[in-house]
Amino acid sequence: MQKSIKAAALQFNIALGDIDKNLAYVTEKLRRLAADGVELAVLPEMWSCAFDYRQLNQLALQTPALVERILTLSGKLGMTIIGSLPEPHGEKVYNTAYVADRGKLAGSYRKMHLFGLMHEDRHLDRGDAVCLVDTSVGKIGVMICYDIRFPELARRLAVDGADIIAISGEWPKPREEHWRTLIRARAIENQLFVVATNTCGIIGKLDFFGSSLIINPKGELLAEGGYENCEPTAILDPEEITSWRSSINCFQDRRPECY
């Protein structure tokens, strides 16, 4: 990460199955955020349609065109935009986070850990590759929702050089404290920035609490969303990574040969 950047968590209530409505909302908000100097925006999980299992395969067929729209927008706005969408894959779909970096597709990540409690494993295929990408705003590791329960993934990204972990979430009540604690823990133990975006409001039968978080390498809260649509923003200064790691150098002190 070469310089300070302004990051935003674009938190909103995803309209179930309504790609046009969600795209229009996101486009308008991204334009405003770019005008406000934001260079990195993270969107919620499955932001185009949420988990609309009744028609997920058909909805996924629209994702390639949607990705093109986001790439064009990220080029026009000079932004890095990250968020997950259903990626068509035969009978099933992947839950894939795309990294649009100023007009280019810098990388993509297929959710590795599928959330059985909400039957993701019945409808989705799981990915098997980590995603760490060099972007115009720094080295970004990508994770999706339930992934935050698996510290090994965040550690892999950190050891390989991530400055920022971007997390797309659709994390419902009542496990709000898990969301907060796990995200903060991933930032503290890996001494990096985390930008985590949740959805909010009612979607189908579930209630989402928002509370998107931007956390610094010490685990301090830089910005937090409430329970409604909002776009918390914060400045991410790479100096915070270097100075904190030079005070407590967890990476130098690791003993992977012992565990």
Ligand SMILES: O=C(O)CCC(=O)C(=O)O
């Ligand atoms: O782990 C949790 O409690 C929620 C995970 C989740 O909702 C998801 O991965 O979609």
